[in-house]
Amino acid sequence: MGHRVADFDSIGSAIGIYRIAKDLGKNCYIVIDEVSKGIKMIYNMMKQSDEYKDMFIGGQEAMDMMSEKTLLIVVDTYIPHLVENQAVLEKAKKVVVFDHHRKSASFIEEAVLTYHEPYASSTSELVTEVIRHIGDKVNLKAAEADALLAGITVDTKGFGIKAGAITFEAAAFLRRNGADGTRVKQWFKNDFDEFKIKAITVGNAEIYRDGVIISVCPWDEEGASIICAQAADELLNIVGVKAAIVICKIGDDVHVSGRSFGEINVQVLMEKVGGGGHQTMAGARLENISTDDAVIKLKNIVDEYLEEDK
Numbered sequence: 001m002g003h004r005v006a007d008f009d010s011i012g013s014a015i016g017i018y019r020i021a022k023d024l025g026k027n028c029y030i031v032i033d034e035v036s037k038g039i040k041m042i043y044n045m046m047k048q049s050d051e052y053k054d055m056f057i058g059g060q061e062a063m064d065m066m067s068e069k070t071l072l073i074v075v076d077t078y079i080p081h082l083v084e085n086q087a088v089l090e091k092a093k094k095v096v097v098f099d100h101h102r103k104s105a106s107f108i109e110e111a112v113l114t115y116h117e118p119y120a121s122s123t124s125e126l127v128t129e130v131i132r133h134i135g136d137k138v139n140l141k142a143a144e145a146d147a148l149l150a151g152i153t154v155d156t157k158g159f160g161i162k163a164g165a166i167t168f169e170a171a172a173f174l175r176r177n178g179a180d181g182t183r184v185k186q187w188f189k190n191d192f193d194e195f196k197i198k199a200i201t202v203g204n205a206e207i208y209r210d211g212v213i214i215s216v217c218p219w220d221e222e223g224a225s226i227i228c229a230q231a232a233d234e235l236l237n238i239v240g241v242k243a244a245i246v247i248c249k250i251g252d253d254v255h256v257s258g259r260s261f262g263e264i265n266v267q268v269l270m271e272k273v274g275g276g277g278h279q280t281m282a283g284a285r286l287e288n289i290s291t292d293d294a295v296i297k298l299k300n301i302v303d304e305y306l307e308e309d310k
């Protein structure tokens, strides 16, 4: 089980764990209730194939299947309230956690094993390392290698951030096991309308201070938070920009995406408004607020952060 609003790292690392479990002779399922727009393509592709059609199950189905002996493996988060289905976590008697996010206040305390490595680029990298470590017993298939490569690619923004020697070694291993960067790239595409909204969002941006750029996405539908994340990534390409914060309003809430190169810690920024993530990639949700008020609030936390950082 990954985190809520699963991204490529969450689903990629879950698929890697699935292969390990299967090849070690265990039944394994990936718990997912809501398939976010970003991962719909990979989810549907897996679901439509004979090999993986039974791989995904909902939280309720998982609850019905669970016994005392069931091992729950949580990937890409260690925070109890961020997992895809909290009831599944609560029911599990044995829990293992794989994650790369920096530790914050709450974490899954009852885990029998926590593999937590904040220096890793992604959970997909960690899981790839585990597969390499196990050796010949695990035979990764091309689609699974693709999923893990997608996780690493997204979390490193295309091997540009947090990609260390081990990250490239993991990618080389995935490539040797059939992963294909061109195929993976197809999963990241936007349709034309989304692309235009992203362009408008980038155009709306204003530099606030000390290289922090802020923008508002004009769209208000489910996929808007992904556009925000992508626009924030895009804004980091501007000379002098150290951190990008992009927001959108969906329903009553404002979704916030924070991205940086690490010098400005967006995790710390997002935690100030109840969100989380890691140093270069974080997010938050502000409830019952207008976009104008959200921008003011975010500017205040940027001020506060820069003040503390001095």
Ligand SMILES: [Mn+2]
Pocket (backbone or CB within 6 Å): 009, 010, 076, 100, 122, 123, 155
């Ligand atoms: Mn991740």
